[in-house]
Amino acid sequence: MLTELSIQDFAIIEKISITFNDGLTVLTGETGAGKSIMIDALQLLAGGRGSAEYVRHGASKAQMEGLFILDTNRHQINETAYQYGIDVQDEMVVLHRTITSGGKSICRVNGKLVTLAILKEFGKQLIDVHSQHETQSLLEPANHIQLLDLYDKERISNVKQEYTRLYEKLITLQMRYKELSENEQEMSQRLDLLKFQHNEIEQASLVPNEDDELEDERSQLANFEQIYNGLLDAYNALYGEQKGLDWLNMASQSLQNSQEYDTFINEKAEEMSNHYFLIEELMYELRSYADTLEYDPQRLNEIESRLNEISQLKKKYGSTVNEILEYLGKVEEEIEQITDKDSHLAKLDEQIEDIYQDTCLEAKQLHDLRKKAAQSLTKNIHQELKDLYLEKTSFSVSFDTKTGHGDRLKLHKNGFDHIQFQIATNPGEPLKPLHKIASGGELSRIMLALKEIFARHQGITSVIFDEVDTGVSGRVAQAIAEKILQISSQSQVLCITHLPQVAAMADTHKLIKKQANNNRNSTVVEELSKSKKIDELGRMITGAKLTDTAKDHATEMLELAADYKKNNG
Structure with missing residues (x-):
């Protein structure tokens, strides 16, 4: 989870350091206080695109640093760290990013300088940001096959591993076939070089050792x-x-x-x-x-x-x-292959066909397992949608298979399946790709339903919701609050919200506000006590002057939220 976030000279934030806890942390405050700016900082820390515009006026650079504590030493990020020679001790990962006033980025992971692309690899395994206005990984069709495989990882992973081994072998053979069969001039030049090398070594009459x-x-x-x-x-x-x-x-x-x-x-x-x-x-x-x-x-x-x-x-x-x-x-061996090219091409063609057939068998097994996983996922999604008062919404996993010459299956790194999550928000409407849903309120709830299911499979350390509850109220708002709380049992959740129902569910409530300092506005963060939490909820309910009635209502909401946690913990 994200344990501490430090931001300096970023937009209107002069300098803040925030400690976060496990569970659900809610951030509230007036519009323009800097709530979304903090989310922007987190996105940049996770490898998002930055520019000099983020640097606070008059400062030479903006800096962001986040300390993440892994819940297990078997977290997938350890493999990424090992790949890039980064030491991870005590299950702690520190991401750091500096953006200069000239627009340059300096990135570090556990103190080691890395490229922005590497920082992004770490960031996507630690932070998952969801907002109304950003295309999310859950909505991107290219990611759906990976999400489906994660959903039933226990049964799919071994078959997928064997498929990947065969597919890589197939690609290697196909590339070799292409090299031998194309570009006569290059092959002739290659043959001349090989013969020269052969003669040079042969003339030396070398003896082993x-x-x-x-x-x-x-x-x-x-x-x-x-x-x-x-x-x-x-x-x-x-x-x-x-x-x-x-x-x-x-x-x-x-x-x-x-x-x-x-x-x-x-x-x-x-x-x-x-x-x-x-x-x-x-x-x-x-x-x-x-x-x-x-x-x-x-x-x-x-x-x-x-x-x-x-x-x-x-x-x-x-x-x-x-x-x-x-x-x-x-x-x-290569000289023999080139000089006897036709014979080798025929042998390669036989090998390719054999490996292709074996790879297709594994791909078919993958397809069958995915079909079963899709049925289970669809059932679970419908239940989640029902909880969010979208019982009339239909969800489906679309499977498409592409063929080539002679109706041969076109294989790719994940098999022959092309998978897309589809939604119909009203009865009688055709199913549409998930990313083409127009209604913000519906999109928020559908995204929450998906996130509730996939949070337990993705291994993301921290999930951030940036005003995903916009455009909803009443019982839907309460359902969203309950769903966000459920997600926080799988991953740490940081949520910017204007809904008192969501704020009442928080394990930790932080108030973001602006204060004037030397004729300049700056963002500060205050963790609210129970009494101040009641006041803040009252203001969120009334939207204006805090009244005793609003405070009573806020107190009741906190009590109901506590009862819900107790009964659903």
Whole structure:
């Protein structure tokens, strides 16, 4: 959840720092006090498009920073962090964005500089902003297939994973087929290059591990004198009268003379005798190896020349001789493919057809699972719509399949399904795409119904509603309040509202207001106590002067909201 938000020199906000709690937090205040500006700041923090116009007049830059606490170390954002080398400790993520007066953006995640695109990747997993005037991810047809898959993730994910594996293999084969079958001139040039590389490597007559063996031999020849003298010195220290081996022999004889009188000496005499023979054998091996050594300056020159030749090849084809030989194998294979193109195209065509058929089978299984998921989702959506007094509204998941030449299925990364959520808001009307709904009030409620269902599947940390309750009143307003509260049980919810019914449901109520400071207006935030919450609700009810009747009504609304939470917690 969003734990703390700091904003400085942003629009009319000079400097504020707000602490947020779990559950439902409501932000209220007069129009122009800065409520929506705070939402704008959050959207920019999540990677939204910014400009120099957001920088407070007279300031050099605007800054926004948000601290998010993850509810689990298995949150999907950890994979994103790992992908970009960002350390996430104690399940904490800090997003920071600076917009300069020149319009430049500086973005950070946990202190590491990132691009705006990367910041957006983090933002979309942490913040989900819904407003009357912005196209939301829930309304975009391109996202509907992902949402449906999330809805029944337990059954769909394994099949989708296998489909993705086959689909990627299919695409790779198709690209290879296209490369071989198109552009004769490029293939001819490629063949010439491959033959040149093949000849260059072949002429070198490389042997596996040759570079390592030559390095070892060069090291020996370059340090011949030190190696030879070391062997002789070691040998001479052991062999001869009054030398190491002679002293060991004397020690062994001394122990043997007394071994029959003491069990310890008997044991050690045997050990000493064994050591003597081992050292004696080692001494002869040192001498024998020294006799095999021969300094050959001509061989050293040959090695240097050969290593230089190999070094030139390494710059082009691999960091070791073995890698160069592996590359040679790939070159030979590609040369064979190009020179025998027709045969390879025929083989590729067979492989493509086999993989295509397997991929279609997985896509069909995905389709069947999605159909079942769509039936369950439709049933759930209708129940949610009924709760919001949209019982006459019809919801449907539209499936479309595109075909190509010969009625072959056109596959894409998610299968062959093209999915779109559709709505008919009145009986007898045809179903229309979700994003083409005109009525603001209906759109708000439909969006809330969708959000209630998908909030538990999307793993979004914080959901922000910016005046989504505009244009409703009475029992619909109460239903919206209850639905927003239900969503807050799945994700932290921040809600800007003008409805007292929604504000009464809040776990935390914050008042946004303007105050004059040095002849300039600035936004401040106040967390309301129970008595001040009653006053604010009273003003929201009357819209003008606060009366005792309004305060009584506000008190009653808070009591009813508390009862609802208690009975539906």
